[in-house]
Amino acid sequence: MLDDIQQKMDRERFHDFIGASIPMQGVYKIIDAVSNTNASVFIIGESGTGKEVCANAIHNESNRKDKAFVAINCGAIPKDLMESEVFGHVKGAFTGAATDRKGAASLADGGTLFLDELCEMDLEMQKKLLRFLQTGTFTPLGATKEQKVDVRIICATNRDPLLEVQEGRFREDLYYRVHVVPIHMPPLRERDRDIVTLAEHFLRIYSKQDGRKFETIAKEAQRYLKRYTWPGNVRQLQNIIRNIVVLNDEKSLGVSHLPPEVMASTATKSSASHAPHSRLSVVQQTNPTPSPVVEPVPEIAAAAMPVESPINDNPPNAELGNSQGVTIRPMWQIERETIQQAIDYCDGNVLNAAVLLELSPSTVYRKKQAWEAEDSAS
Numbered sequence: 001m002l003d004d005i006q007q008k009m010d011r012e013r014f015h016d017f018i019g020a021s022i023p024m025q026g027v028y029k030i031i032d033a034v035s036n037t038n039a040s041v042f043i044i045g046e047s048g049t050g051k052e053v054c055a056n057a058i059h060n061e062s063n064r065k066d067k068a069f070v071a072i073n074c075g076a077i078p079k080d081l082m083e084s085e086v087f088g089h090v091k092g093a094f095t096g097a098a099t100d101r102k103g104a105a106s107l108a109d110g111g112t113l114f115l116d117e118l119c120e121m122d123l124e125m126q127k128k129l130l131r132f133l134q135t136g137t138f139t140p141l142g143a144t145k146e147q148k149v150d151v152r153i154i155c156a157t158n159r160d161p162l163l164e165v166q167e168g169r170f171r172e173d174l175y176y177r178v179h180v181v182p183i184h185m186p187p188l189r190e191r192d193r194d195i196v197t198l199a200e201h202f203l204r205i206y207s208k209q210d211g212r213k214f215e216t217i218a219k220e221a222q223r224y225l226k227r228y229t230w231p232g233n234v235r236q237l238q239n240i241i242r243n244i245v246v247l248n249d250e251k252s253l254g255v256s257h258l259p260p261e262v263m264a265s266t267a268t269k270s271s272a273s274h275a276p277h278s279r280l281s282v283v284q285q286t287n288p289t290p291s292p293v294v295e296p297v298p299e300i301a302a303a304a305m306p307v308e309s310p311i312n313d314n315p316p317n318a319e320l321g322n323s324q325g326v327t328i329r330p331m332w333q334i335e336r337e338t339i340q341q342a343i344d345y346c347d348g349n350v351l352n353a354a355v356l357l358e359l360s361p362s363t364v365y366r367k368k369q370a371w372e373a374e375d376s377a378s
Contacts, residue, residue: 015057017050018201019194023186026355027054033351034181035061040133042118042178043156045185048235051156052116054185059112064152067111070104075120082125084141087132093142105138109149118155118178119164123171130174153178188230188237196222198234202241203253212245218254225258228265339367 012020014028034041035058043051052071059069077085084093088103104113115121121129132138133153137146155178157164164170188195199217207214217225230236244257255263342353343364350368354361 012197015060016053017057018198019191020197021186021191021193022355022358023190024194026352027183027185029351029355030181030183031057031061034058034183036063037181038152040178040180041154042161042180042182043154043185044161044182045156045158046187046233047158048233049185049187050234051158051185052114054183055112055114055116055154055156058154059114059152062112062152064111068108069112069114070108071114071116072104073116075117079122079125082121083128086125086129087138087140089141090143093140097142100140103138103140105132105149105151106147108151110151112152112154115153115155117157119157119159119161119170123169126171126174130171130177133174133177188233192226195226195230195237198237199225199241199253202238203245206242206245210245212249213251214245214249214253216252218252221253221255221258224255224262224265228262336367336371339364343368 010020010025011028012018014024014031017024017028031054041055041058043054045051055071056069059065072085074082084097084101084103086103087105088101089097090100091097115129128138136150137148139146161170161175161179165172165175188198196217199222203214203217206212225237232239240259240262241253243259244253248257250257339353339357339359342356343350346352346356350364351361354364357364
């Protein structure tokens with residue numbers, strides 16, 4: 001049992017995901033929690049971060065895994081054809097409709113319907129989708145009779161959905177309907193620990209596929225890969241490794257094989273890679289206000305405890321200073337502020353706050369409840 005718990009807390013692979021970084025562990029935990037429910041899931045993340053991989057993982061972990069998983073990219077289908085793609089049509093519904101055709105909603109009956117790039121859908125179709133989500137019924141284009149299906153809906157977007165609502169491009173009622181369980185897919189630049197692991201994985205796959213000699217990545221090349229900000233995320237990394245394998249045939253991937261854009265990235269990553277500007281759970285920030293840096297509690301506590309301090313000569317809650325201007329505060333105060341910062345940063349999601357703080361969720365819950373009880377009693 002302990003081995004099972006440890007495996008779930010530190011997984012290097014999860015379905016088609018590869019990565020043991022803390023942000024990915026948070027994603028895996030949310031997938032575990034949501035998979036066997038019927039709750040709508042909204043996956044938010046930049047292009048190339050693995051939103052469809054996430055949707056597939058939820059489906060394959062659920063009790064619907066033996067049924068169909070149907071994916072539609074709302075940004076790739078003309079708006080005039082969207083209703084037919086989702087709900088189907090009957091013969092003669094429009095010019096060229098020579099036969100009846102089932103839509104994605106019917107094909108996914110009993111399984112999962114994944115709507116990628118949902119924010120690209122036009123407002124009129126959003127209204128019809130909202131009714132489908134509320135009732136589970138729809139009318140194929142040109143038909144007169146409603147149909148009912150049992151479908152689990154998973155949506156995704158690479159935009160900021162709240163900004164889309166504010167700009168009038170996304171219905172607010174639909175946003176709250178699909179935003180039941182949001183999952184934020186971390187960009188690759190926030191997954192330092194996973195970059196080389198992913199690169200080596202792609203190198204092995206394509207070397208075997210193309211009959212090349214590549215076996216390893218040189219240490220100096222690894223440093224460049226880690227330093228680059230990867231605007232195209234995992235998809236960009238995959239394509240770069242693919243290109244290197246196709247054009248070269250050596251045992252080790254070195255600095256000379258890397259493309260100019262990776263080589264040009266000589267500056268270290270910004271502080272955002274240490275204090276992620278995106279939250280583990282779900283939501284992207286909707287304003288440019290800098291977020292607080294959340295460090296693990298043990299490190300903060302250690303940094304705040306000088307060897308000698310005149311604590312006994314002052315009131316217990318006083319902030320103390322020494323000749324160097326260092327402020328010393330009680331450890332319980334620092335701990336409480338840090339944990340509360342993390343909870344606020346994660347929009348109240350204690351599970352994600354625990355992942356950021358590298359604490360067990362039960363510890364964070366227990367401390368939070370104790371503080372709330374103390375506040376209500378005072």
